Amino acid sequence: MSLYAETRIVLAVDLDYFYAQCEEIRNPEIKGKPVVICVYSGRTVDSGAVSTANYVARSLGVRSGIPIILAKRLLAKHPEARFLPMDREFYESVSERIMQILRYHSSKIEQVSIDEAYLDVSENTRGDFAVAEKIATEIKSEILEKELLTCSVGVGSNKLISKMAVDAKKPDGLTTILPSQVHQFLDPxxxxxxxxxxxxxxxxxxxxxxxxxxxxxxxxxxxxxxxxxxxxxxxxxxxxQGIDDDPVKERETEQLSRIVTLKHDADGFDFASEITPLCKDISNRLVAYGLVCKSIGILVITTELKTKNRSKTLDAPTNSEVRIESVASELFQLFFREENETLARRVGIRVSSLTKTESLKKDASLTEFFS
DNA sequence: AATACCGGCGAGT
DNA sequence: TCATACTCGCCGGTATT
Missing domain, CATH: 1.10.150.20 (5' to 3' exonuclease, C-terminal subdomain)
Structure with missing residues (x-):
């Protein structure tokens, strides 16, 4: 074990144009056409932004983050193009199955996002990059066979190098950067x-x-x-310099948030009804994950698209919808009292300082015990 | 002086 | 031009102990 401590090998796995590829496997007929995954804000027809797009659409100039209306303009000469609303639950279910596949190839795994993970394969490979590349190939074929999805993999001596490697060739890439190649790879x-x-x-x-x-x-x-x-x-x-000691580690959720775009910009807390479902959803997720939060915050994106936030640390952690909503309401009212010039375009709720529900039980019993 | 909290900002998908 | 939803992490300032 300690024999290989100096030759870390990390794989970065990145599922290609993930949301759009999920839609392609759900409906193979759209493969080969430009596919654009949209987040509609509901303000006006077609207001909103592009979440991601497949490579056919990208080659025509469509990028993550651009307005949907702009993407439609770019693809005006391509009536076969598909604009699909984001279906996060579906992508999450696909992601979960793929993460299970990755877990089988290394128990040291760090899921970074819905479509990315790092695997520490130092022990499986005994520091041999050729073996690591073989594992990468196996992962790629297994994901393709079982989920019909392509991915890209980067192999390097730490998370940074493997991430830079995976970005070097996409989609369906496999790039290995040996320690001796780091400088010539990065420098230019x-x-x-x-x-x-x-x-x-x-x-x-x-x-x-x-x-x-x-x-x-x-x-x-x-x-x-x-x-x-x-x-x-x-x-x-x-x-x-390609130096990165950050270990591949299991990540726990640190925060949860929900945000909405208001139909009309607001200069006071007259969107309470918009907030209720957000609090409900966040509370449901906390309960589902067995978590409680110690901090509750609000965020406001102004008409000028500046982000503002306020937060409050609680005396005792909670996962209660009612509690979250009452603290959030307080914060919103305080916010608009302080910033009476501000017009809100988007508003959201965030909970953080998350811990397992067990610790709440323990705290509660201790409090009872000493009271 | 050390730690906790807060709000702004940046980044990536 | 028009500009989503979500998560993570850092910085500097201020409050608390």
Missing amino acids: LLVGKLFGIGTKTEKKLGDLGIKTIGDLANYDVDELSEEFGPNLGPLLKRLA
């Missing part, structure tokens, strides 16, 4: 490709003359600290 890539660097950070780095990951890897760490803070600065440099 644009810094924005580095996992964790989005448009904002890329712009800031660009202003410093940092264009590629190699530039960042060689940049003075003190200057990075000055620009990005004592934690983020050095972290960015380590990431650019």
Whole structure:
């Protein structure tokens, strides 16, 4: 066991254009046509955004996050295109079965999202990358056989490298980056490709003359600290060097949220009826997962699309719909009293500091015992 | 001084 | 131009102890 401690091997598995591919297996007739998965906001017909799209649609310019109306314009000359509403429950059921398949290939698994997971295969492979690649191939064929779905896999010496590797070839890719290849692989890539660097950070780095990951890897760490803070600065440099010690670990849900777009922007708490079902749903999920929350928060997305939030830590954890709703209402009323200029476009509820229900029972019994 | 909490922001799917 | 729903994580400021 300790023999292989130094040669970690991590697989990153990413299900290709997942939501759209799920729709393709449900209705194979749409394969080969542009498929766009939409989240309709219900404000006006076709208001909303694109969640994801298959590669046929992507080749025509459709991207995650663009307005549905824009996607329709891009595909105006393609009457065969399909615009489908997101059906999360269906995708979740497919995802669960695939995660079970992955679990069979390694017990050390970290599910990152509905369509992504990391597998630590250090022990199964005894540090041999050729063996790891074989496991990756097996995973790909098994998912294809059992679920008719393609995925991409990246093989590397840590989570960061495997993630960068899986992004290098999609869809249906398999990319291995040996430790000796890390620098030549990373250095020429644009810094924005580095996992964790989005448009904002890329712009800031660009202003410093940092264009590629190699530039960042060689940049003075003190200057990075000055620009990005004592934690983020050095972290960015380590990431650019391909250094990542973050272990593959089982993840527990840390927070749950629900958000809706209002039919009409509101400048006070006159959308109470919109909030009730959100609280109900969150409460149901907490109960279903055997969880309680210690913190309840609200979020407001303004007309200007700025996100604002307020939260409150509870004296005692809860999973009660009534409790969640009353705290949320309080927070909304307080919010609009404080920010009487603000117009809300979207509003949501979030619960966090989640723990297993058992601990609630224990706390309650202790409280009783000492009272 | 250390820790907890809060709100803003960024990122990825 | 038009701009969803959800989750995770970091930062800096402030409150609490």
